[in-house]
Amino acid sequence: MWDPYSEKLVEDIRLKLTQKNQKPLYIVDSFTMPHAFVIFKTTKLPHLVQFNRNGMESEDYLSKVYEELGL
Numbered sequence: 043m044w045d046p047y048s049e050k051l052v053e054d055i056r057l058k059l060t061q062k063n064q065k066p067l068y069i070v071d072s073f074t075m076p077h078a079f080v081i082f083k084t085t086k087l088p089h090l091v092q093f094n095r096n097g098m099e100s101e102d103y104l105s106k107v108y109e110e111l112g113l
Contacts, residue, residue: 044071047104048088054113 052069072079082091082100087095088106101107
């Protein structure tokens, strides 16, 4: 079970983003991929990591995560 903010974000992603033709979006947790959290030196959840032309971007501020996902 995740915290309420993460649960809500996953619910919004499933309801709104899966209906669109989007790039793949992978949702991971610290139990199955703890190294992902170590790599980005984060203890905050939810956390959005994006790969683009400029490299990798990491965002853990919740309102920015929603904005980046277009929710």
